[in-house]
Amino acid sequence: MEPHDDVRMRGFRSRTPVADVQGRIRAHAAPLPAETIPLDQTPGRILAVDVHAPIDVPGFARAAVDGYAVRGEDTFAASEQGPIPLEIIGDSQPARPSNLVLQPGQAVRVSTGAPIPPGADAVLQAELASERPGGRHLLVLGPVAPARHIGQIGEDIARGALILRAGRLLRPQDAGLLASLGLAHASVIRRPRLALLSTGDELIAPGSAPGPYQIVDSNALTLSHLARRDHAEPLPAIIARDGADPLKSALDRLLDPQRPDPPDLLLVTGATSVGQHDLMPLLLRERGHLWVHGVAIRPASPTALGALPDGRLVFLLPGNPVSALCAYEYFVGPYLRALGARPDPWTWPHPTLCLPLARKLVSKIGRTDFVRVQIRGQGPQAAVYPLETAGASLLSSVVYADGVVNVPPDSEGHPAGARVQVYLF
Amino acid sequence: MEPHDDVRMRGFRSRTPVADVQGRIRAHAAPLPAETIPLDQTPGRILAVDVHAPIDVPGFARAAVDGYAVRGEDTFAASEQGPIPLEIIGDSQPARPSNLVLQPGQAVRVSTGAPIPPGADAVLQAELASERPGGRHLLVLGPVAPARHIGQIGEDIARGALILRAGRLLRPQDAGLLASLGLAHASVIRRPRLALLSTGDELIAPGSAPGPYQIVDSNALTLSHLARRDHAEPLPAIIARDGADPLKSALDRLLDPQRPDPPDLLLVTGATSVGQHDLMPLLLRERGHLWVHGVAIRPASPTALGALPDGRLVFLLPGNPVSALCAYEYFVGPYLRALGARPDPWTWPHPTLCLPLARKLVSKIGRTDFVRVQIRGQGPQAAVYPLETAGASLLSSVVYADGVVNVPPDSEGHPAGARVQVYLF
Incomplete structure (x- = not known):
């Protein structure tokens, strides 16, 4: 050399x-x-493999609201004017298995997320119940249909279901979903x-x-x-x-x-x-x-x-x-x-606006031009002003510019008034 | 309690x-x-104070292209057919001050970014010069106007100029600009x-x-x-x-x-x-x-x-x-x-699409509804399908949904075919 x-x-x-x-x-x-990363780093990453649910979610029938686990048919005739009494045989609380088994005429106090005891097929929401002093009985003030307010096994996600496809751009809630399946990591590009x-x-x-x-x-x-x-x-x-x-x-x-x-x-x-x-x-x-x-x-x-x-x-x-x-x-x-297997990698990631040129923009056939522009004016008055720049060395031109217009090589530019697409910085 | x-x-x-x-x-x-952070962490942050340029950029007159520092008037009569000879008295290189002073009929070889020696007022680009064997003379093949291809002192940014305003969402090139001013940190919210x-x-x-x-x-x-x-x-x-x-x-x-x-x-x-x-x-x-x-x-x-x-x-x-x-x-x-003083904090940050509803969407007066939807179909066939969800507990509904429609409290919903704004996840 x-x-x-x-x-x-x-x-x-x-x-x-x-x-x-x-x-x-x-x-x-x-x-x-691919590489494997913990779920607290997944959002914005690209999933590398299909993910199937390893478990049912929920894994047990659970209360979807606060209230009382009941047999729906026990409540069909209830109303504010004709309340129906039920015996409260105990509580079911989240994360605590209980031995309670419901018989006709009985209810179990449940919090949201609590397991539904065998024998019950619905949850009477708290607003439709009036508990008697002493906590041993309640009055049902309206009917509840069987299966109401119960989260069934696998209702949200059934074991084995394809839940996220390879190539997905992971969202915040996707991390929550993967965690709720008991997963600790994800395979991403x-x-x-x-x-x-x-x-x-x-x-x-x-x-x-x-x-x-x-x-x-x-x-x-x-x-x-x-x-x-x-x-x-x-x-x-x-x-x-x-x-x-x-x-x-x-x-x-x-x-x-x-x-x-x-x-x-x-x-x-x-x-x-x-x-x-x-x-x-x-x-x-x-x-x-x-x-x-x-x-x-x-x-x-x-x-x-x-x-x-x-x-x-x-x-x-x-x-x-x-x-x-x-x-x-x-x-x-x-x-x-x-x-990185990002979606639409060949498209610029900038937001775009389509606005008229305030003055003509000249380009040379055969050359692509990266023209820094400002947007001045509001609403229908907004227009695109190509920046007068002496040369490429002016870093200030990309700081003061609002964006760029890309003039392809088959174009001689655009007259004043022509609408152009601005890629916003 | x-x-x-x-x-x-x-x-x-x-x-x-x-x-x-x-x-x-x-x-x-x-x-x-505000807090002060190093420039390698600034993009995406909000500037807390106005920034004024502490120095001129560039701080010295420099070559904007590779070529020869000359007196423009020495080249006015030059052409491919009638080249004008100049004597090369030395080199000016970036980051190296030189003692060269240009006299009429002389040239100094310069690389992009090199200081312009006193006496020169333009840079003849390499394409318009033919250097003779031995490196002591060149032929000028065309004219160059005074001030051409020279980055003047303060041309990009003048000392004291307001360069970035408080409240600005900092871009990648803003970090570059601040660094080029000799700054190491920025004050951000x-x-x-x-x-x-x-x-x-x-x-x-x-x-x-x-x-x-x-x-x-x-x-x-x-x-x-x-x-x-x-x-x-x-x-x-x-x-x-x-x-x-x-x-x-x-x-x-x-x-x-x-x-x-x-x-x-x-x-x-x-x-x-x-x-x-x-x-x-x-x-x-x-x-x-x-x-x-x-x-x-x-x-x-x-x-x-x-x-x-x-x-x-x-x-x-x-x-x-x-x-x-x-x-x-x-x-x-x-x-x-x-x-965090982000721009438009009260507007959702999701990209939006405006598309017709495939089926009616019912809401209750007085209640705001956050309706998970899918978008099915392409182009003019694209339509919004509200997801049938049993309740709020289905995390899968926000994973399978493409976005949400926000139904305000003064609306009973929308009939099939009505255009709604979808906030995309």
């Missing part, structure tokens, strides 16, 4: 269309294997582990004030947070100095086969363009495969994509914060979601 | 409308104070801490298989996950046996003034109805204020609400899993979001 390569010779003579890069990524996006490498002599770690000629490495922070949004696990980011040796040694650390937490993919920011320090594409070609270098997208044209010999993808992202964010949304995010 | 109170006397003679309960909650929902107490002799902790007459406490698990969805921090849940003494001692533990992590609110499930074990409303009245007992809502009518003498709210939720979930969504979730 020669650091004084003719720069012009290494310029992008052709740029790969976004759809071709996405096609490459899709072709390598098989979901990760493992989350992708993401290695982050930022390159550049000028970079310092977040949390330090930049000195003269220094830049804080904000990319690793932003990309980590985006990866977490996409349900991935970013590993601690590494900063490498410019030059072949520091880059090689950083790659060695990240790809060390002895690591207990080997990354599923590698994300490098910087050193991917056509300048003399942009060694990453060459290094990737040395270590594996460089599939794409230069993409027909603004503002992330220096993006490169390749793979290690073991098939793990390597994304080379421009160092400019907005370009890095743009390349993340088009290429890395969808791949992470696909590895 | 007398465990053998006449049950009928304690029945719900009137039920409080949902809107009145929500009004009580709103009146007590002041946002929590503290997340509410939630104490969870489940009551009942029949309950066992999640992760155990239920024996005869036992029920797994799925509520604390589901409620914890819902609270996390609403950006709260649930404390480890406690299970208390039935009876006044176990409940009192559980409350003592949760409300211990020596706790390092005092809860901001208390959520109790079970023991809140009108049965003989339903001591929580009485205990709450003893310890503070019982404002509401019995709400005109199905399936969560035994819900109660009150406060401790120090103003912390106490929510008593029914033990039935679906009722608990229902009461959470109407009362607890909005309160947590308001404490």
